[in-house]
Structure formats: C-alpha cells, structure tokens
Amino acid sequence: MAGRQAVKVYLDLLSQPCRALLIFLKHNKIPHTVELIALRKGQQKTPEFTKLNPMQKVPTKLDICGFKNCNYCYYDAILKYLATTYNVPDHWYPKLPEKRARVDEYTAWHHVNTRMHASTVFLQEVIFPMMGQPTNPAKFEKALADLNGTLDMLENMFLKRQPFLCGDEISLADLLAVCELMQPLCSGRDILKDRPKLLSWRSRVQSALSDSFDEAHSVVYQIREKFTAKL
Template sequence: MADKKGIEVYLDLLSQPCRAVYIFLHHNKIPHTVKTVALRKGENKTPDFTKLNPMQKVPVMVDNGFVLTESDAILKYLATNYNAPEHWYPRQPERRARVDEYTAWHHANTRPHAAKVFIMEVLLPRMTGQPTDPAKLERALSELDETLEKLESMFLKRQPFLCGDDVTLADLLAVCELMQPLGGGRDILKERPKLATWRSRVQSALKDSFDEAHAVLYRLRDKSRAKL
C-alpha cells in the first residue's frame, strides 16, 4: 500500500501525457503537488531536472523518493497503488490486457500522428516563422486519418469506450492526444461522429478535471481563431 503523504508530479499542461496524469490525479482526488516545468522555456533541460529525468521529458512522478517517468507507467502505478476505481485499470486479466493492448498501440499510432499535426500547424510556424508546408500537412493528416479509422473499427467497435463499457486509462491517454490539434484550431473528430460522441462520453466521465486540464489548449485555440 502506498504512503498517502502525497506525491509530486512535474508537468507542462501543453503536453498531452501531462494532461492525462493531471486529470487522473484530480479526478481521483489523489493527494499531490504539481511542479510546473515550462517546456517552451527549456526548463526540462536544467541540471536539476536532468538529474531527475535524464531523458529531459515530462511527466515525472516522485512518490517518497521513488522516481517514475513515462505517462503510461505513471498512470498504471497510480491506478494500482492509490486505490483508484477498478474500471481505470481492471484487475481481471482479460480486461487489463485490453487496456495494455491499446496503450502499447497508442505510442506508435495515436500519439505521434495527432502530435505531428499540432507540431506542423502550431509549433513549427512559431519556432521558425515559416508557414506550414501544405503537402507535408496533407500527408500528416492522411496518416492521422488511418489511425482514427483504426480507433473506430478496432477499438471502439460497438462499445462505448476503447476497452469496454467503462472509461479506462486507454481512453484518458487517447483523448488527451486527440485534443491536441485543437490548439491550432483543428477539430480532427469533426467529420467522425462516432469518435466525437466517444470524446463527449469521456469528457462527461472526467467531469471538471477535463476542462481544467485543457484550459491552456483552449486559450491557444482561441488565439489561433482570432488570427483567422
């Protein structure tokens, strides 16, 4: 059983995996302290943070001296050690395996493909001062579309959530990634009602913690729309 003195998490809420960890902690009322690491300011490359995580990435969790990196591992640790409701990461082997199946797939599909669109439409233009390359963006959107198709046909099928009848860590990781292109004003689920309904279902399950975590992304979206 984990000590309930509280944990520390190092986060930047513009980061999709950081939002997933933040939402999980808040929604499940797990005692914690947030340490903000501003990636845009290079705070992840300072000597102190590099000592904590040599990979220089967020999120990072510290629980009584136990340091853990990678959002997938952090979420599973929290779900297991802090008595989160069982539906998040089921104990029954087949149901747990379904969550693991998605999270293994997630890192080579949902995450890079949704992130690439955001990087091309928001980050690169800001960093370089150059407009988005239309041909490269079109290829990125095509790759993302293939991933969205798999999410619908393989994972959602006829069930309400990615791994069954209730929200799991899989849905949390996925929804945070699929929200990211919204920072550039692009709703990638606009033409996919099945996934859009799933997103609303996940958002309802997460309640206020969802919008609280995505506030920084909403502000970015509003700025991008104001430029149009």
C-alpha cells in the same frame, strides 16, 4: 489513501500525457502537488531538473519513496503505477487479466498511432509556425492522412459497438487517447467533427471526467482563441 504523502509531479500542460496525468490525479482525488515545467523555455534542461530526470522529459513523478518514473516514452507506466498503487476504481486499469490486456493492447498501439499522428499535425500546424518555421505542406498532408487512418482504427477496431475503447467503462486508454485528440484543437482544427461515433465517445469521456477535463485543457482552449484570432 489516508496517510500517504502527496505525489509530486512535474508537468507542462501543453503536453498531452501531462494533461492525462493531471486529470487522473484530480479525478481520483489522489493527493498531489504540481510543479510546472515550461518546455518552451527549456526548463527541463536545467541542472536541477536533469538530476530528477536525466531524460529531460515530462511528465516526471517523484513520490515519498523516491520512486522515479521518468521516461517520457513510458508516461503510461506512471498512470498504471498510480492505478495499481492507489485505491482507484478498477475500470481504470482492471485487475482481471483479460480486461487489463485490452488496456495494455491499446496503450502499446497508442504510442506510434494516436500519439504520433495527432502530435505531428499539431507540430506542423501550430508549433513550427510559432517558432518561425513554415509548415511543410507535404508532411502536413501526410500527417492528416495518417491521422485519418488512426481515427478509422479507433472507430472500427477499438470502439466497435462498445461505448469506450476497452469496454463499457472509461479506462486509461480513453484518457490517453482523448488528450491526444484534443491537441489539434489548438489551431481550431476539430479532427472529430465529421466522425459522429468518435464525437459521441469524446462526449462520454468528457462527461465521465467532469470538471477535471476542462480544467486540464484550459491551455488548449487559450491557444485556440489566440490562434483563431489571427486568422
């Protein structure tokens, strides 16, 4: 990685994919600079940011070549680009096609399962009340039920008898998943507390990521303290 100019990333650390990207950069010691974009203030809609990313979404990445990976729906593409461009350990996004396909399988499934359902719980329980909108009880209960179904799949389809979602070592799949499943903690809701298999997995992921995990999730812990203090 010597001689490379730092990658510039635009992030809001309340965003789960943004945290995943920051953890990956820090943990793998990829040179980078961060510009924080506050979505709650609409900073992604400024003319300056819109020039960088017409989608007005984060994370956004801009590197020395001017390569932009802007589409928020493809945040995993930013991670895969970095994993294949920089000299990071192979377990993140393996070169062997059979192993890589397992990571790709999870990331394709992730968008409309782990991400969708954990995000909906967070929106209903935290964001909407913060914006002065009441939680919709029916939608909230459905979101919890959908999320429980997803957690069942994580345990029974992906983890099975292996320590990480795609094998014996941590991968991009685990990184994306853990950041999503941490999000409901903002309200003090630990969705894994009655699931020992997933709790053990989260501990392994957190241990593998060391300090970068807690640093990136400091905003989640801060919101949890404020939210639970009001209860």
